[in-house]
Amino acid sequence: MDGFFRRIWKEYGVDKVITIDRGTFLIRFNTMEHRDKILSMGRVFFDYKPVVLKPWHIDMDLNKENIQRIPIWVDAMTANRDKLQYARCMIEVMIDQAFPDIVRFKNEKNEIVNVDINYEWKPEGCRKCRKLGHDETQCYIKEKSSKEALHKEPLNTDLMQKERDAFSKYIQAHKNYMQYLRQKAEASWIKEGDDNTAIFHSCIRKRILQNNVYAIRDMGGVMQDTPEGIQGAFVDYYKELLGKAKEGRTQEKLKGACNQRELNEMRKYKVSKVYSRLKNQSLPQPWAENIWSRYNIPKYRLCTWLAIQNRLPTADRLAKMGSTIDNICPLCTNEEENNNHIFFECSYSKGILEELKQWLGIIVKSNQLQKILRWIRRKGRSMRIQKAAWNLAITAAVFLVWQIRNEIRHGKGKKDWQWTVEQTKYQVKTKINMKERSKMTETQLLWIEGL
16 A cells, blocks of 8 residues: 555655554655645545545544445546446445345336446445444454353353354464565565664674673683583583582582571472572663553664663764774764763753653753653653653654764764654654553543643
8 A cells, every 4th residue: 555655646745654554544745735635636546445535633533433434426428428338436325234236217218227236346344343344244243242152151062163263263364464464564674674774783793792602611720712622611510510419419509599597488499599599680670661661662662772771882882892983972063972972961962852851741850861761750650641652752862863863974964953853742642642542531631632
């Protein structure tokens, strides 16, 4: 559908086509004038099926947009009686009505004439849930009722067979749908590429390097740095460990990590419990719930996660690795570039953050990333929608600032900071309205509509 829309409206500047659901698309044009022009041009048909066009607005609930009528048209040759063999027309019908096979009409001689009807396409609608795309035999309501009946009669073999058949149909339908999504994603990737490929593969390479053993000290204290020496050191260690009597085995050594009171409190001694004490596992970071929120876009999450741990390849970190990159910040061109400066001490990124804080009502004086996330985290559960919007706005700002920084470094020019603010506002409004509008309270609706 992306190619279809871009082909028929190529002169009107289609900026982006987003798939909301099966059969539902959100199309963004470069200007409002182009959008209004498209809406005024009339009907669009894809594979003999009408495409219903509606202007998007902030109060639109895409999950509750029920289509009850299908548009009507009559071609010019039928209207002018230029076709003698058959008449071809389109009429507006209700999606749940029966479709007649014969039309009776009275001609000019006052005679009753029967005309057979052949349909090029019929809307496949369900009378139970009043939605398009399936009929009553495939409706999920029926499958749900059979499942409830099986709970009441768990030994009924007929219901058990129906449940197995329904589950098999669902698995096959889900498999087909996921295959469709994978093919679509591959086609989009081939066409548009991935702006995050470099940072993704950089992280993967670093993880692979961390998992490799390049040198190890053997039991005699000699450093082994060849593959044969490393392999021999491991083999000798485990031969020594597993070949001893039970008294000298690891289980007895691990007990030394616990005092007598802790050992007495264990109903049954487990090596795993003692081992977890020796691993010195790090505690979950408090900012994790901000970054890994389900409302945040995946590439925003990854970039913010790297930024908050000071692991992005900024100029100061690259200099430590031996790179000769210019250490002046490309955003403000005044101070040295480092993680804290970019997020958000730089005059460029600071202007973006202050504008977003004022827009969303984030009342925190500090511009440090961790302190802003801590302020959001301390808000109560009653502010769930507000917290989701705040987290999404901050992670979006981090990603877009880093993206602009990279574009400047690679000679693609510098975008105005107002562009970044508008992009962030658009992402926040669209994402929150799409995911949570039907679950919002009246107070939350008023807050999101006031943005």
